[in-house]
Amino acid sequence: MKTQWLDDVDLLYPTLVEWRRDFHKYAESGWVEYRTAAKVAGLLSDWGYEVKAGKKVIHEHARMGVPPLAFLQEQEKRALEQGADPKWVARFQGGFTGVTGILETGRPGPTVAFRFDMDALDLEESSNEQHLPEATGFRSINAGMMHACGHDAHTTIGLGLARILMQLREHLNGRVMLIFQPAEEGVRGAKSMVEAGVVDDVDLFFACHIGTGPSLGEVVCGANGFLSTTKLDVTYRGVASHAGARPEEGKNALLAAAAAALHLHGISRHSDGASRINVGVLTAGSGRNIIPDSATLKLETRGETSTINAYMVEQAMNVIRGTAVMYGVDETVLVQGGAQSAEPSEALIPYIRNQAKQVPGVKRIIDLQSALGSEDATFMMERVQQQGGLASYLIFGTTLAAGHHHERFDIDEDVMKIAVKTLVHCALHTDQLTPILHAKP
Amino acid sequence: MKTQWLDDVDLLYPTLVEWRRDFHKYAESGWVEYRTAAKVAGLLSDWGYEVKAGKKVIHEHARMGVPPLAFLQEQEKRALEQGADPKWVARFQGGFTGVTGILETGRPGPTVAFRFDMDALDLEESSNEQHLPEATGFRSINAGMMHACGHDAHTTIGLGLARILMQLREHLNGRVMLIFQPAEEGVRGAKSMVEAGVVDDVDLFFACHIGTGPSLGEVVCGANGFLSTTKLDVTYRGVASHAGARPEEGKNALLAAAAAALHLHGISRHSDGASRINVGVLTAGSGRNIIPDSATLKLETRGETSTINAYMVEQAMNVIRGTAVMYGVDETVLVQGGAQSAEPSEALIPYIRNQAKQVPGVKRIIDLQSALGSEDATFMMERVQQQGGLASYLIFGTTLAAGHHHERFDIDEDVMKIAVKTLVHCALHTDQLTPILHAKP
């Protein structure tokens, strides 16, 4: 059997490339992946998956960093114009662009979930002739949106995996779930799927990323060292007044914001590990001679652990509130994103190693490697692990034309073959994990 | 008759000098004027005044800047050792060192009040041989206390006035009240006498100061331009922690105080007139490697009007509270002193001018002059004026050996003669004011 499906993946490869380039060309940023998610939902549905979409898999109030309604509506229209299936777009309306596909084998066994993110970055793609997507005609046609972090490939890998697993359904046990998540950039989307209960019954959880450093043929079984982070937008509202004639009647939002910036950067270090704070943007005031009545800050905290990040956020909230009190202004804080720290389940590492070992093209397998950065699949990993399940985060190395988030980012698409094959293996042999899973508390 | 009492003042003069030097030698700072007040009360009583003292004329909770109990007790003991009458000291126990003397003529007429302050400064008097009090043996023997603002002379003038008025009782109408107030320095005492109702029935109110600029023989009928002020002590309490090992467990009182200092100085100017803020003292922390758990600020606000000062205080309270919120520390604010702005009653200026005109030695009479500074008799003036009475604040010029509050401050004592005579005149001719007073709303 095994030989057979490995060949099938190879046969499927041209289609994977086609899908990936299609996603790339119609790049859609977080919460407006209408066309991408519609295509995913359509294919899963066609192949026989039980598809859940929209508010069934996205908890409305746990979404973070959702764009204004006008933008959402404009993007829905754009997606429809670009050929998205209206039936699915209707399900996603208002920025609920999540999809899950479930394959119920009817046989006893664990629930195995695979998670893929679908969103592009807010970035204008390079039109340089040397840039392959430009040269071969699949450069993003959506202004200011570009797949410069490989999520187009992630979505494609998820589809490839879905296609093959459906074929292999008789060889699977328990339940397989494919999770297609919106808005990973800015760490905005995963939490809303967790809060909708998507991973509540998951026993085995696999997330993955391509690129990030390792070369093509290298597989990391467990990425660790994710920094917990919180993204906050702060707005101060005060009272304007003429600075020469009636300065005492103003409530100075600019000074509240400036004070916040300074005092936020003064939050004490934490002895348990690394922490970070950055006020990246401050905008305040309207005219030279007017006491400024509005100010906004964009900031982020980070922590080596979720506890450290929580400490940073708590202190930050004190500073924000205190500065508002000082200047008699009103403050509003919006959480625009967040992620947890996470560690892969130790017991899963050798399992993944064993699966990757069997994949043609895999040249080197690394047990653990620090990820250095933030990722919101950590919310899902945390939930699965809290409930006794096992979770890991794989990295599939590939050749990069330029660094992540660069306007000339591009990948060696062969990585998609390796990723699909490794993940199919991970789905096929979960019986090897039975002893561990039965030992769940 | 007039000639007679003017001569009597001259006859009394050596006694005035003796009293003043006695007060000077036994200088007592605010709220511990036990010996001074006891002597005043004793003499007034001997002369036939109805004397009220202690809690009858001082409202306990309206006192500001009262020293710690231990200090009060130690000073009571000191005063007794320096010959204070135990009977009176008992009345003042606990820092209630106010006295009033009332002379009820039984004849119809207004209530006329004269106010004198009795306290010395927290200052070590010069032991320089050229300093007259040192040279002639009446330098303060109380360490760290010195009459460097002339209140020894004020108290003496009050006694001289009392002595003469009792003699002239048959020529007086209505009621005369002499108010001897503690703790004018730091503007701490007057409010407590006002709150005790001392000036509630007063129709005519006179306060005075010697020195302050004009030369001997110059009399200012109405000092104006008193700045309203509030003196605040702020304490922050946080949580100490080892700065290297557990910085995140600290609640940093030093940073709260430092932030307060900066933001207090950033309170906006007021377009209605001059304002001031000063954090004069900041003390925080105990060791280089400990997150500081305590900090104190001594600050003051000022305003050209009471409204402006109230604005400054309100803003300051916001800053103090906000900084505590920012750093998660507790704040305590103690009002240690305060004064109002005040203007002399316009109608009283020509009256005073007419009285001063008749006094030998008066060379120049100035209607109005800016006082530049703060004075808590303003609380009394405000209360009297609010109730339809008239009030003014006189200045009697004199030669100064050094500026006010200087360790070598000294006066030409002749000013006491001029002051007593002018004030006696003011008490004698209140019938001239009848038309105005009857016009009270």
Added chain:
Amino acid sequence: MKTQWLDDVDLLYPTLVEWRRDFHKYAESGWVEYRTAAKVAGLLSDWGYEVKAGKKVIHEHARMGVPPLAFLQEQEKRALEQGADPKWVARFQGGFTGVTGILETGRPGPTVAFRFDMDALDLEESSNEQHLPEATGFRSINAGMMHACGHDAHTTIGLGLARILMQLREHLNGRVMLIFQPAEEGVRGAKSMVEAGVVDDVDLFFACHIGTGPSLGEVVCGANGFLSTTKLDVTYRGVASHAGARPEEGKNALLAAAAAALHLHGISRHSDGASRINVGVLTAGSGRNIIPDSATLKLETRGETSTINAYMVEQAMNVIRGTAVMYGVDETVLVQGGAQSAEPSEALIPYIRNQAKQVPGVKRIIDLQSALGSEDATFMMERVQQQGGLASYLIFGTTLAAGHHHERFDIDEDVMKIAVKTLVHCALHTDQLTPILHAKP
């Protein structure tokens, strides 16, 4: 004779209205008054004035707040399209939109200068039907530029004055100079004309404003109380860095700017009079997770006197430099505007009163009135007075449809008649001032 020219002004009035509405419709903001200045220069020249324009009357490096070159060029084009005479526009090229017209009588006598400002505000004019300029078709057609402070009328008054004085040339003595200044808004232009020497030989100087409070028929002979002011733009340049990965490599321009804002507002009050400081705009940073490498502040200082303002600026420069040192960033400070405090020459007040008295329609003459605000004609007044000349600033009251700088600002145009007549009188009777002027030091 007198009756004659007063009638001539009335005959000219419809033309004045036409000119004013033309200027209003083609409103031009500071340094781009190409069309306005070209029309002024053309008319003065036609009438026989010796006209100086462009760099001859504007010192290049003393100009403040000049827009970017691209904007200047675009506006030159716009002015030409709107019918400006290319000959004159060429003289103004690059933002040198100043004009003077000189009438040399050949007879001995003083040099009398009248100054008018020509620029509009950066404001979109109301399109409300009730707004007269909209209703009658002379609303500004230049987007974002509007005569909402009456400088269209000022320019017209200047032209009316020029027209009549040329007619009366046989009745004049000495020399008459008409100064048409660009960029009064933001107090940017006057200094450059002073530095070009325009008022160096002026004996009598008159500036004026319409509106500002008094009603139609009221004339203020001398406005005083102008606040000295300085407008500064501050830019900080630092080094960007990833806030999570390499925070220590950043040089944080945002924090330098925030610190500057706080410490600028903490500059101590001045005991000699009112001062002001306002950071009206702060913009910093580019992305939430990037250490901000750039920041800009727009701020202004004010002082009741030029000395107080100079103190504020000096302190501000210390703060700006100190914050740059603290954060290791580079700072640039651009002076974008400035004005002095000024007092009208006392001797000129009765002269002006006497002239205004003779003008039909003048109902009330006020000697002095506080102007409350800043005005850069003060640079010219200061220079004239320093050299022994006399200077004043008149206000001609008028009915306003809405306050100055409001999108529905409009005036009663009759004020132009009153103003022209008063100023003609001022030019005609300078012999009355001979005794005073001869007494010049």
Added chain:
Amino acid sequence: MKTQWLDDVDLLYPTLVEWRRDFHKYAESGWVEYRTAAKVAGLLSDWGYEVKAGKKVIHEHARMGVPPLAFLQEQEKRALEQGADPKWVARFQGGFTGVTGILETGRPGPTVAFRFDMDALDLEESSNEQHLPEATGFRSINAGMMHACGHDAHTTIGLGLARILMQLREHLNGRVMLIFQPAEEGVRGAKSMVEAGVVDDVDLFFACHIGTGPSLGEVVCGANGFLSTTKLDVTYRGVASHAGARPEEGKNALLAAAAAALHLHGISRHSDGASRINVGVLTAGSGRNIIPDSATLKLETRGETSTINAYMVEQAMNVIRGTAVMYGVDETVLVQGGAQSAEPSEALIPYIRNQAKQVPGVKRIIDLQSALGSEDATFMMERVQQQGGLASYLIFGTTLAAGHHHERFDIDEDVMKIAVKTLVHCALHTDQLTPILHAKP
């Protein structure tokens, strides 16, 4: 032979206890260890060591945190009164209380150095009856000085080691050096001995500490994780002025210091590892109504590596200078202490393990353990390692009555036996290290 000297240590033990209690009773804080150092120098000299003392082993200008001269002189007197040998005290005069003893074997071999610190803490020892030193009569009689960190035992161990090694001189090779260092508390003394060249020729270097966590019988071969640190005192000098009358004439040192405190705490984290900053003490101003003309800060920086600490210091200096510029005040920075980060030489760990293994009473040997804190022996370790030598820092566990720096700190004195025996072993078998030492670069 071995058995013999081990017994000798046991025989010496009562004397060790006597010495330690004597040092404890006459506790002397940093730079005033006159009596302690005199006793050490006297004994070393008596036993035949070549003794160097005072300026020969202490570089004057590399000393940090030296007390004022008056205090030094007073303490010299105190030491003499407490029986210190005047001959040695003369050598230490002015705070040069360092001693080295050298034993030259005349045989080839490495130079082996052992370092011991001698100073007490600025702490009042407990007079609680349960506190053994109180109960048995050796509580510190020097007010405000207490051996609460075990340096009395360190000094004693050094003497015990010296005594035994001299006995074993025929069994030693090369050169043995015993270093007795002043002022380790506050990390003030080691650098001055390094700069005096004391460890320039050292091939093998051993420092040690008792207590700090491990229990009696546990030995740590190499403590690591020492934080690099710098201790700074900052003074600002401004100009005082009356806050009400002439605020603009002041130069506010309090605000400069407050600003420094805030901005110092805002220094960015370093991505290479932990950093710390703490302003532990801030004192500023003299009176509520005076613009403060002086302010002082006591602060410290730390870094996981010397590079990180250097970064913190560099940033701190920018902040300090910048705040002085902002407020127009003068700043002075004094380095009051400092230490480097350091790692034990890897090659030395197994050697020490082998020596400790042979010591009776040693129950557990730990190769490496984090020290968490700062220690200035790191300066010596760094110098030795830079020159190709090997260095380590041992910890000898013991039972503690209370934590280090606690007023009831006390130790189980048996640790001294274990320490002396381990260190004698370390001195005896240096031939085992010959291959490594010869491999020096």
